[in-house]
Amino acid sequence: MIRADLLDQLPVRSALPALRSALDADGAAVLVAPPGTGKTTLVPLVLAGLLDADAPARRVVVAEPRRIAARAAARRMAWLLGEKVGERVGYTVRGERVVGPRTCVEVVTTGVLLQRLQRDQELTGIDAVMLDEVHERHLDADTVAAFLCDVREALRPELKLVAASATTDAEGWAQLLGGAPVVEAAGVSYPVDVVWAPPPRPVRPPHGMRVDPALLSHVAATVRRALAEHTGDVLCFLPGVGEIARVAGQLGALGDVDVLQVHGRAPAAVQDAVLSAGARRRVVLATAVAESSLTVPGVRIVVDAGLAREPRVDHARGLSALTTVRASRAAGAQRAGRAGREAPGVVYRCWDEAEDGRLTRFPAPEIKVADLTAFALQVAVWGGPEASGLALLDAPPGGAMAAARSVLTAIGAVDPASGRATERGTRLARLGLHPRLGRALLDAAPAVGARRAAEAVALLSEEPPREYGDDLGGALRAARRGADGYGARWRQEVRRLSGLVEQPAQRQEGPGRRQEGPARRQEGPGDASDDRVAGLVAALAFPERVARRSGGSYLMVSGTRADIGDGSALRHADWVAVAVADRPVGAGHARVRLAAVVDEEVARRAAASLYSEGDEVAWAGGELVARNVTRLGAVELAVRPLKKAAPGLVREALLEGLRREGLGLLRWDRDAEALRQRLAYVHRHVGEPWPDVSDEGLHARVDDWLEPELSTARRRADLGRIDAGQALKRLLPWAGGVAARFDELAPERLEVPSGSRIRVDYSDPQQPVLAVKLQEMFGLEETPRLAGVPVLVHLLSPAGRPAAVTADLASFWRDGYLAVRADLRGRYPKHPWPEDPAAAEPTRYTNARLRR
Template sequence: MTRFDLERIGSGLPFADALPTLREALAATGTAVVQAPPGTGKTTLVPPAVAVADGVTGRVVVTQPRRVAARSAAHRLARLTGTEPGGPVGYSVRGDSTVGRDTRVEFVTPGVLVRRLISDPDLPGVGAVVLDEVHERDVESDLAFALLCELRQLRDDLPVVAMSATVEADRFARLLGGSTGDGHAPAPVVDVPAVLHPLEVRYAPPPATRLDARGVTDGFLDHVATVTADEVRASGHDTLVFLPGVREIERVVRLLSARLGEAAEILPLHGGLDPTAQDRAVSGSGRAGGGSRPRVVVSTDLAESSLTVPGVRVVVDACLSREPRRDTARDMTGLVTVSASRDSCLQRAGRAARLGPGRAVRCLSEQEFAHLPSHRSPAITTSDLTTFTLDVACWGAPRGEGLALPDAPPVGELARAESVLRGLGALAADGRATDRGRDLARVPADPRHARALLDGASLVGPRAAAEVVALLASDRRSPGGDLAADLRALRSGRAPDARAWQQQARRMERIAREGRAAGSPAGGRDGREDTAGLVIALAHPDRIARRRGDQYTFASGTGAVLPPGSALVGREWLAVAEVGRAAGRAAGEAGAVIRGAAAISRDDALDAASPFVNDDETAHFDGRSLTGRRVRRLGAIELSSTPVRPSHDAAVEAVSTAVRAGGFPALGPDDDALALWRRLALARRELGEPWPDVSAAGLAERLDEWLGPEIAALAQGPTIAGRDLGPALKRLLPWPEAGSFDELVPERLKVPSSSSYRVDYPEPGSDGAPVLAAKLQECFGWTTSPRICGGRVPVTVHLLSPAGRPLAVTRDLEFFWREAYPGVRAEMRGRYPKHPWPEDPMTAEPTRDTNRKR
């Protein structure tokens, strides 16, 4: 059995002093949380220390958040043990594995560990697990941590160590120890303080903005290159530059090469490089002739904490980060450039002070730095969770319920992911994985890509399906958005990334051949132009799109436009793999641009998205008549529409929709029906149950009950007549209370002259009062204002002139006659001399007649 020489491996590493504390923690609880800043040696020293701990007999699996970090850590530890990767130390990442029978420490990515856990939760042959850089909070790291916390309840012989470079150690210690209410103590924390030399921090704000609607501005990248070149010339030290993505790295590398020439070695570092180029950037052996040329490594944030670049004494930080974001409205998920968090910037700066006094330059103002977010957002709260949702369903914890996740996933995003997976046949109605889902989960790819690979192999052949899926999984940015053209370039070997794509395609082809059912056809369309579109449609049936003018409508209901000059312009049907946000008119009304797609035929679109195809009968009510159509759709894309006589259910739905939107008036009632509606509304407002709710929602809820016969007739062709709506509305009157309705809420009220007048009731939903309008002379002697609803509601009386114009509005007739009438009499008797204006109206005889007729 391999014995690691910890004294030799830990020579000069600050973490060596913490080894006794780590051993005590593992001996006591089998768990530990290590908190140690970057550069203290935890990644190098903890795995072999765990491997030689008492009771650990199997392989120690160590996670690193990125493939390049896993390979680099394995190479470094192997070098310190005097061996090569594949011996006592190995690694396994997507598409690349170097392990042997004697491997005791294996570095893997969190995704590899999650696949193994789901395939065999007991982790046979594994003696311990070390989760490194858990503070980075990507989805697979969080999930691997949660699954191991649950596995520890079944395998208490499995030591688990979580390592973090930030202050979240206590949080992970509580979760790992099971101290969430079950009485367990937190896992022990092994805290190693930073050992840094003096660090000078300088701020170099750019003359223009860092970000605009398109992303990082070219002017800001020029500024970063200028600052870096000045620092290299002034110090002569190896320099590490932090930028958010590949485009920015490539531009700054070009600018630095032009400005520094042979005075420095300029090296890019990002996940898209081949392993040789990555190893060159992190090897620390770039200086030729004993260190005559400084090295400038231009990197993404993978060099922030999970990867060490040796020899660095200067850091130039753009203070930007690329984080996953989910745009639910447009059904897009992608990486978005944002300001980095303060804790990330602090870790980046610390890289300059590991070997001696260092210098960090932040390309923003000190005031801007103070306003940066304190911590980065956990990826589980902002990412597409389709893979996560399938993984937890296969584990037996649908939606992650009951798992010790550091942060709960958003409910809305889980629901969307479940909908996608049900469309793939991967989830049952209760959220648990189907056999189909378990087949997809065994493929080391996004479930949508896995579906395209396995189903596409039977339609177009394993090789063709694998090539398209390898293209989709490569995250390459298509220059023109035409993925079929990209596929041709990759097949010919002209594309710079053709070699990496070919390796991935061969790997996917092996998986496709193993996963294809015995006896299934090999496919007869290998090499055809439409292969790419069909396989993409299998991966993203919800993104099948049909042209509507200048815009494409997706099966999901969202829309996007093609970029100007795209070779796909004019194609009727597209299978879309990538959609991005774009500013201005270029994004169309939908605000989205198609970044990667391939043409597809209508028949292939229908085959690939067969679960989305449905025939639906719709009806529309315009206030009088009803029309019906039978519509065939692919999701939200209308394929055909035929006029039909609407069914009763469709008619009820159409009328109900109209009523919910416009209330009772949407049915076109006559005046009598409107008056009855207002009377019912007042009875409901003042008396409550059992009087019916005649609001828009209330009427729509009971529509078939009170308007059923009229709707049945409407479906046969005639319009609804306004005069029919009053009798229909009366069907809502409760029995036996209906007998007192006219007394409680009268249609008309009698005035002292023996005339009766209609009561005007307020609009439903308002708090207005009923109104009675009558000529003043007809109300002589009326001293008590009328009340309705059993005396609960006073009626407002409008007293009119002989010409029918309002003279007064009152609810207190006695007060009016006594206080206001004298003034009205003085003004009106000269204007209307033919009508009576007695001095004492409370004793005068009410009349409708003039003085002559009397």
Template sequence: MSPTPFDLARIGAGLPVAGVLDDLRAALAGGTAVVQAPPGSGKTTLVPPLVADLLHGRGGAGRVVVTQPRRVAARSAARRLAHLAGTGVGDLVGHTVRGDRRTGARTLVEFVTPGVLLRRLLQDPELPGVGAVVLDEVHERGLESDLLVGMLADVRQLREDLVLVAMSATLDAPRFAALLGDGAPAPVVDCPAALHPLTVRWTPAPGRRTDERGVTREFLDHVARTAAAAHAEALARDAATDALVFVPGAWEVAQVAGRLRERVRGVEVLELHGRVEPAEQDRATAGRGPGEPPRVVVSTSLAESSLTVPGVRLVVDSGLSREPRRDAGRGMTGLVTVAASRASAEQRAGRAARLGPGEVVRCYDERTWAAMPAHLTPELAAADLTGAVLLLACWGAPGGRGMSLPDPLPAGALADAVEVLHGLGALDEDGRATATGRLLARVPVDPRLARGLLDGARTVGARTAAEVVAMVSDDHRPPGGDLARLLADLRSGRAPGARRWADEARRLRAIAEELPATAPAGAPPAAGGAPPAETAAGAVVALALPDRIARKVGDTYLLASGTRAGLPAGSALAGHEWLAVADVTRAAGRAAAGTGAVIRAAAAIDRAVAERSAEHLLSDEVRASFDAGRVTARRVRALGAVELSATPVRPTPAAARGAVRAAVADRGLDLLGWSAAADQLRRRLALLHHHLGDPWPDVGDDALLARLDEWLAPELDALADGARTARTDLTDPLRRLLPWPEAARLDGLAPERLGVASGSRVRISYPAADDPGGRPVVSVKLQECFGWAASPAVADGRVPILFHLLSPAGRPLAVTDDLASFWSGPYAQVRAEMRGRYPKHPWPEDPWTAPATARTKRRA
């Protein structure tokens, strides 16, 4: 078979990666390879047509599918390769991204997003018609890209003819080589960097970069001023210089771009992020044409490595990034602004030195640079895993078991995802996908939003459900957190990204009309009919995220999950009792109303919608509590953690006992109080357990709480029946833990008192129960030990007693566990210092022969 129509020499002209094509051809003889090349080296442009050429030159068939981490990168890469190949997009080179497919019968190279390829794999794991897959930018460690690594490694066990190539811009290549190799690591082809000299300048802002609300406006002003000044200086040296400014998110891009347009003249300011309309994205990545003005492109990390912005000789870096983070304690996941990694900052800076000498201006200082993390946090380690776990369950590998993933799924996030999917009916007891789960997996959004789309179509109509899900699944920032207002702005075309939202809504509507609801076939709409138009958006959100239904409690909102959150200041939602919350994130200060969380996006609902949408969270039960020494009970109807009604009732005996046990387990045994006798017995038992072990019981807090019914049941039952806590003595209950027949030896192994030389019996102070290294102490007047050479010990002689020898006034004079050594040495100095202060008490020169006494010399 003849080679493909791609002219590799023409396509690769001037690209550093062209120098390693022979090495790559040799490496691909085994069917897998990893290409390590820095951003801007041309790997995305040249490697896919080379792989297509190899396939067809060897008589193979099939398309080369290339993944790009973002839609704009997939479209940009397809456009550039098609231009170099002398064809239009959709002919030899095409792309498929969400809502936009341009391929044809002649297409040999197709650029796609990871999500597109994941769903193709679920539809048909053999990937018919595909001869090779190239995973680009695997170093970014996107969640979907990581899943593809494992799934494609599985596919290659079935299809040895499938060629796999992974491409990385960092030194992560050996990790992926090991994952893709069959028995031995895949060959790694390294393309050295072709950087020109790079000048680094540090211009830190005078104030903070971020606060509890996000990136400060003062810092954005600083970035804009710095970019304007640096670009003006660069243009004075070279009029061909374009600038690239990195900020963390779409909102910051708009803010900095707006400020730059106010400051600069004769310069085109462009915005580049995932929410910009495709035509504007293409404009930013196409490069400056002849006669066009200089450009400043303000971008998110999109331009960091996954696509190239031509003509850039100046980079201005905020040093910030927006990454997914999961708050397991509050059940929240969202994008948060964090310090970029040093690896990311290096890649950003490198964009300025691809074509010639360049400059990077960092809007932070060298101390901040040193504190930045070395590498990007993999999305798998920090994000919500619900969608990923459903995909793996549909793939037949619950939790990723048996797969060659770059990292295992974190146990905590995995357990949370499984719990959510069980709640959706998407997983069976073995963790495999149910029919409902497979249905939800066919919708290209989070499984919870998929449920909101499919079930919401039955209650508010497919159009409204699709519009709401399209809105919530994108990174919009509704004013005051009000989704209903944002929906109105999107419908009217006033909101940024309205055209793309409309396209996505139409696509989701078609899916909703094609697929059935997740409710049983033929099930009628929820009782009560369709909600009012003003709560329709909230109804869809409530169906998707029932655990985030919230009720106003005072000045804040309590979510069904148990999280408390505040609204942004001045939000129009503040007057509503019930909200369906789409986005709640960690925050501090006034933004969170003292709750630690702030509602970023929500819509109003009423109680009826709340109860219909979260029917599985409704409960009606008697809740008893033990407080201030008495048991009280209420009959509570609740939606998760949100109480709907509560009526005082008489607690049942079982409920009362449960309340007492729960209170003790929650607040500890100090709730009952330790008498001196009980505390002493506990200390004695603890010392024996620490030094002799079994069968002497562990009497630490955790151990005692774990065995409450074994030793404290009668007393707990008495409290449940109305006994007062002040009358509860734990001495006798502790004795129930004594091992028999060993209990008979307790007083011998750990006596309460010690007989000293004077004949007195002095109390032994045992160490605290949680102090395994502590020593028993006897505090006794020095004169009571004259002539005593013994070194007493407890616990079968294993733990020497520590003597605190006291003055006649009870003040410590010496601490020793070796009395014989004390009399022979330090005693002489103590005698010299004390005999004049306490002349009425004996201080003999020879303590060995003096009688031990507790009395003065006259009384003796």
């Protein structure tokens, strides 16, 4: 029996007429409705016609960003209809499908909908799609929205599309859907008081997955304070499962208060308990899943740690993982609003009020920060390898897309020339796995059996709990024994993956793999067998992270170094395949979180595209080192000295030495240094065709000035014999006779009125300096100019010390000379100090010498 009284109370009901009108007129709409208004539960039932006996039944798909939210939404809608899940309302998440022949509303995760679109672009039989919580900007949701826009434009203009958001940031989505109307539903919210509760002492900022234990202790203390100061249930937001477990442990037993943990890994029974009002008071420790996707009844208090987890990719080290960041102001507002859903409430924010204004407005869209390998494969299968024609709120970063295409090309998923998906790529895209894991499943199954391969891949598709350890083989055995929620999900995923590859099929050949005979016999259970399977799967999934022990750490074939914990069973392995790693604060090496033992044969097989053998000449330790090297990426497998290296290799190594250690490796005498300074001066003030003689400029034109000396050099000592001054003269603009003006524009010496030829100092390229005795400049009123710039004249005393500095001699003789004369004539009476220096005879001699 339909619970009409509850449905009538949902605030979103007032927006339904406008939503119907928008869909009738435009076929698409953006629905903005705060959490708790019923947008997730009432709107799909209305779209499907399940609340109107006279309306024709329509099939509606609702896409949620998380599995826990999809199940909860389906259960809530079924309950409102007075039915069980699987009748007119069902759900599908990865590895679990609860639908029936009468199902009209199906709640799915965005990942499931993405797979469905790839199999059936027309979504045959579906009348409307509702994308829920689009403001969270998950990558799968953005991708699904883009694909659905394509479907509506090219194949099914009658398909209705609703983008539902819990925030008012809806204009971008409206434009994306072709100018669709924005329909707003007013929420019923109660006032929420804000209590600023920063830690009593400074805590370290989050880094990677690390959160300062002092902050978690403070959060636990704040929960206890909130329980004492207010009534009602407490909803506490923490960044991840580990932090939830630690705070739960610090809370311990709270008497008549239940402590519940809700996150994507929580057992279904716990999730159900959280979503139902209880007889006892509760503290619910939750990740961001409770921000907008779930309604937790009874909550009057929110404690917010102020942290969130976002994906990040370290392309330089080949590492991708979640990282802990400060939550955005939008997330903070969503979390605080949970306290005012049913009555006035309070939020305790575990940071300082002044800090709040420095937070980002919105969380970073995943497409801007996440690993884009899976996204790139999806768009390649869809038919647009560059993603340039897709309706996306944010374009994918070019560097991340290039890195993704490189991975896909290496595993044979896309054609390197066209960028389009291969047959193998299409199969990988339909596995519901990251392409790396899909490659491992397809390529390992023929060697170790579908079931064994699926077990290891399932372990990598959802990272196992930390207590399983860092040894992937050991974690595999722990999952097989495990009676916890993770073990149950793992077994379910193993069944799903096994079914995808157990059917007879031709062996999938990856790039660089040798053709093998029939699949090896599947081995039975056993530690050694588990270790071999885990190692093969991890190496196939992450070939660039295969690593060999080297100097106390492990060197990955990508060039990244990694450390393994002292107590690890992996510590003394010669080779490992690293599945999960991060980089601790201030550490130069990565830290292995999950890896498996492999041997060199597996390493070579998995990373075959990185295998090479050849002569190498490098600049190392200040000298040339010539070797013949067999390597797997950065890992050297075999090295032999090379007696006679190719001249081209030697030349490149010498150039590398010059780049690293500088052009000082050449022979620079005083004249060469002066020539370079003169050239730099003319280039600065005249420009082309005078050459740029900076380090960068000289490296860029090395062929023009260091040949043929460089081609005949064979070692560091040979560089020291090259006369840099003679080589630099090759850069003078001899064509057209322009070089003949060099001594005019930047002469090495200037003749002064006394007849002396004084060296000009060009060490400052902005203005040349002429240091000359003051008496030798008598009679010269106009300051010399070089390349249009007045010379900075250092007028020296008879002892050679600066008496005055000027770039305007006429002004000096007029205004400054008398003071200098008064100061120095008593100290140097043997030298001339005329009253009128402009009319005096210049001289380099004393008065006595002049009288002779």
